[in-house]
Amino acid sequence: MNRRKDSDDALLPRSAIVLGAGVVGVATAYALAIRGVAVTIIDRAEIAGSGASFANGAQLSYIYTDALASNSLLKRLPFLALGLDPAFRLRPSLDPSQIAWFMRFIRNCTRQRFLENSLEGLQLGLESQLAMRALLQKHELEFGHQSAGKMLVYDDAAAFKSACDMVSLRQSHGAVQEILTPQEAVNKEGALAERAGRFVGAIYSPQEELGDPHKFCNALLSQLVTAYGVQVRMATDVARWKADKDMAVVFTKTGEAITADQLMICTGIDATNLLKKHGLGTSLMPMKGYSFTAAPGQVSPIMSITDVSRKIVFCPLNGMIRVAGIAELGARDIAVDPRQLASLVSAASDVLPRAADYAGSYNGWAGIRPMTANALPIIRKLAPRVTINIGHGMLGWTYAMGSAERAAQLLGRV
Numbered sequence: 001m002n003r004r005k006d007s008d009d010a011l012l013p014r015s016a017i018v019l020g021a022g023v024v025g026v027a028t029a030y031a032l033a034i035r036g037v038a039v040t041i042i043d044r045a046e047i048a049g050s051g052a053s054f055a056n057g058a059q060l061s062y063i064y065t066d067a068l069a070s071n072s073l074l075k076r077l078p079f080l081a082l083g084l085d086p087a088f089r090l091r092p093s094l095d096p097s098q099i100a101w102f103m104r105f106i107r108n109c110t111r112q113r114f115l116e117n118s119l120e121g122l123q124l125g126l127e128s129q130l131a132m133r134a135l136l137q138k139h140e141l142e143f144g145h146q147s148a149g150k151m152l153v154y155d156d157a158a159a160f161k162s163a164c165d166m167v168s169l170r171q172s173h174g175a176v177q178e179i180l181t182p183q184e185a186v187n188k189e190g191a192l193a194e195r196a197g198r199f200v201g202a203i204y205s206p207q208e209e210l211g212d213p214h215k216f217c218n219a220l221l222s223q224l225v226t227a228y229g230v231q232v233r234m235a236t237d238v239a240r241w242k243a244d245k246d247m248a249v250v251f252t253k254t255g256e257a258i259t260a261d262q263l264m265i266c267t268g269i270d271a272t273n274l275l276k277k278h279g280l281g282t283s284l285m286p287m288k289g290y291s292f293t294a295a296p297g298q299v300s301p302i303m304s305i306t307d308v309s310r311k312i313v314f315c316p317l318n319g320m321i322r323v324a325g326i327a328e329l330g331a332r333d334i335a336v337d338p339r340q341l342a343s344l345v346s347a348a349s350d351v352l353p354r355a356a357d358y359a360g361s362y363n364g365w366a367g368i369r370p371m372t373a374n375a376l377p378i379i380r381k382l383a384p385r386v387t388i389n390i391g392h393g394m395l396g397w398t399y400a401m402g403s404a405e406r407a408a409q410l411l412g413r414v
């Protein structure tokens, strides 16, 4: 176990409960454990990384951090509300908390807010990349991690033009990106030859990485146990918590009370239930998405590819191809709707017909992105003994390591 420096003793809590063992919770447990905090990580699932972190798009998208709320999305809202985009649906509701969230979302749909939110995301993305590098220098973890780069492919000239404007802005904030003609894109990623003549340009980000979030959660968790003495309580459903100036307590559904100096809430979309009483019940909106993982096809990609207009990502992962997409804003159930999954498979096979073995068997999955209105996570102290690290939306895997560092840095004083 890491020994804490004497100078830190007065500042850091001695013990912490990390509630939630998804990518955010496990990363947060690591950020505390390396500071010498005695961590207990608790999750209701049997296995870590079983929530939104299970089979997401696998992109460590440190550079492409564009916020969802934008002026261009605002113009398309009536079209989306009518269900005319198969990749992006709104599930309107009269629930006051959803209406409140949606009003904040609309306020973020200006050009200025879009730029601010996207660049703030880029900053967190770059911090996450550094934190991931530091972790991997210290510990060997097997999760199919690759620095493969990412290609964003555009078939709409206007969308490509505004994406090119963002490139110079990102470059001025430390990102490496190249604007490519279709031929240049095909030269870098042969799988795009399938799309020749069907796209107007691409943006290549060599710094982007990928990896399996579920494997990451479990590989890091076992490292936390063996190298840092972290206690793990899986299959432990927490019903409520309370905190005073001396300690934090969580109460499980079976009536057990577990105490620590600090509670870190990292419960993804379920944070809304635990935080309702604290004025944060409207902070998150569920956004359902789908993925499938199939055997590679004859012309499978060597890097991540995002088809921007169809909002589909392709990713080579552990010898397979992971494809993810579909955004249903307001949908909370995690059941796989076979029609939605089939529509993702069909759209993917249209975009890159030989990237995956679409006709063979594949694992379909659905998960919930915990969305904030500005696409930035909420990392803050709720009370002296309670910190929240929630709302990572479309980029929780990307932001997990940097958010964990930020959350741990908040614990300077309890």
Ligand SMILES: Cc1cc2nc3c(=O)[nH]c(=O)nc-3n(C[C@H](O)[C@H](O)[C@H](O)COP(=O)(O)OP(=O)(O)OC[C@H]3O[C@@H](n4cnc5c(N)ncnc54)[C@H](O)[C@@H]3O)c2cc1C
Residues within 6 Å of the ligand: 019, 020, 021, 022, 023, 024, 025, 042, 043, 044, 045, 048, 049, 050, 051, 052, 053, 054, 055, 056, 057, 058, 059, 060, 061, 236, 237, 238, 239, 266, 267, 268, 269, 270, 271, 274, 287, 288, 289, 290, 291, 313, 324, 325, 366, 367, 368, 369, 370, 390, 391, 392, 393, 394, 395, 396, 397, 398, 399
């Ligand atoms: C289709 C899809 C594709 C995506 N693709 C990408 C991508 O390519 N790149 C990227 O960066 N992000 C992606 N995301 C987003 C990313 O998956 C999420 O933002 C991230 O997984 C959220 O992590 P988390 O740890 O906050 O939540 P979760 O992984 O959901 O973890 C929360 C944990 O808390 C536990 N929990 C909740 N309540 C309680 C309770 N009361 N008691 C005990 N335990 C509790 C749950 O069991 C769960 O394990 C995608 C998401 C989806 C759905």
